[in-house]
Amino acid sequence: MQTILIAEDEKDIRQLVSFNLERESFSTISSGDGKTALSLARSNIPDLIILDLMLPVMDGFEVFKELRLDSRTKDIPVIMLTAKAQLDDIIAGLEMGADDYLTKPFSPKELMLRVKALLKRVKTSTGSTIIESSQIRLDKNTLHCFIREEKIDLTPTEFKLLLILIEREGVPQNRNDLLREVWGYRETANSRTLDTHVKRLREKLGELSRCIETVRGVGYQYRNIIS
Numbered sequence: 001m002q003t004i005l006i007a008e009d010e011k012d013i014r015q016l017v018s019f020n021l022e023r024e025s026f027s028t029i030s031s032g033d034g035k036t037a038l039s040l041a042r043s044n045i046p047d048l049i050i051l052d053l054m055l056p057v058m059d060g061f062e063v064f065k066e067l068r069l070d071s072r073t074k075d076i077p078v079i080m081l082t083a084k085a086q087l088d089d090i091i092a093g094l095e096m097g098a099d100d101y102l103t104k105p106f107s108p109k110e111l112m113l114r115v116k117a118l119l120k121r122v123k124t125s126t127g128s129t130i131i132e133s134s135q136i137r138l139d140k141n142t143l144h145c146f147i148r149e150e151k152i153d154l155t156p157t158e159f160k161l162l163l164i165l166i167e168r169e170g171v172p173q174n175r176n177d178l179l180r181e182v183w184g185y186r187e188t189a190n191s192r193t194l195d196t197h198v199k200r201l202r203e204k205l206g207e208l209s210r211c212i213e214t215v216r217g218v219g220y221q222y223r224n225i226i227s
Contacts, residue, residue: 002119005046006030007037007063008081009055013104017050017081020108021115034058038066041073048119050111053082053093064096075143077118077156081106087192094196099157100183101193117184121160133166133224134211147208157182158201161194165212165222175219194219 004021008014009032018028029044031037034055041049049067053060060080067073077099082089085103093101100114131138137146143159145152154162161182165173179185179194198220202209211225 002047172215172221
């Protein structure tokens, strides 16, 4: 049974999320403040964290920073669930490295779909475990990425996005298709999630960022660049 940590200061929302997760056969632990949530994350190492940003004692942004600085928790996928619905807030959360961002009020069904989609991305892949292109090597079992044998830290979502692009090298990928396959989104019209993750991915790939090309009016594609 996979364990999910709910960091949410509103008791009613905490109970609602916990009820729906447990109905889907997840185990849950929860906290109403950021400091306790961080402690629970470090002691329990949950499979996923649902993190409110406006938490007492320590806000969600600070909790997230601490999670990513700790080797025990840096790879735990995080969904930010918050009333901060302005576009700048959403982009800020995604640029920090959050795997997904859902605003309040929200549909419990939508949250469950996103939780399942995110956990699916971190499961061990089957078939060939090593994918290589240009000077990039992806290990699907460990979710590790290497450039010229140097390990590059990618979130599970960044890894999944890069993997899909590389596996479909040279074929333009539609934005909506990528949002559906990587994030499990159904409504995509105003989403900046994909663009923000591509931006972060390019930054991490350094000079190989040019392998990810923007296809105007369509989305993105990966092109093998031999250097």
